[in-house]
Amino acid sequence: MLYRTVLALLATASMIPAAFASDHGMHHTDHGTHHTDHSTHSNELHIMNGWVRALPPTQTVTAAYLTLHNASDAALTIDQFSADIAETVELHDSVLEGGQMRMVRQMSLVLGVDEHKALQPAGLHLMLMNVASMPREGDSVTVCVGSSELKSCKALPVLKVAPSGSDAPAHTHH
Numbered sequence: 001m002l003y004r005t006v007l008a009l010l011a012t013a014s015m016i017p018a019a020f021a022s023d024h025g026m027h028h029t030d031h032g033t034h035h036t037d038h039s040t041h042s043n044e045l046h047i048m049n050g051w052v053r054a055l056p057p058t059q060t061v062t063a064a065y066l067t068l069h070n071a072s073d074a075a076l077t078i079d080q081f082s083a084d085i086a087e088t089v090e091l092h093d094s095v096l097e098g099g100q101m102r103m104v105r106q107m108s109l110v111l112g113v114d115e116h117k118a119l120q121p122a123g124l125h126l127m128l129m130n131v132a133s134m135p136r137e138g139d140s141v142t143v144c145v146g147s148s149e150l151k152s153c154k155a156l157p158v159l160k161v162a163p164s165g166s167d168a169p170a171h172t173h174h
């Protein structure tokens, strides 16, 4: 019964984008059968599992971490970053140099089709510069990430420490 209902929904062209957007797994398994609708259902950049670090109010810089998923049908060069509380947002990588962790600015990050990339502590991250007022734990900060083709924004929770299991491939988004 349920199987028939799902098929009926998918048979309606207008339902396909919503169905794909709401179920990540379906996107992959049913991909072949809906190839003609590919351009409409898949033109998305997803932000998943994000958070912003709460630092003392005297600080004017903080970091945001999140996982990006390119759910579009072309590689994306992600080079646009912004946040509602920051004057500018930069993409940084963390590199070990002479036993010291140093941050190096990156101008962009390339995401292949269907590629996931985790921005996390001690690795790639977003740096929120010239924060007008440091957010507190429990606040949320809207962070936007994009390429010249696609942009995605998400309200991220502000936390003092990394959420437990943040390194696990948990797959919640939106």
Ligand SMILES: [Cu+2]
Pocket: 063, 092, 103, 125, 126, 127
């Ligand atoms: Cu940094």
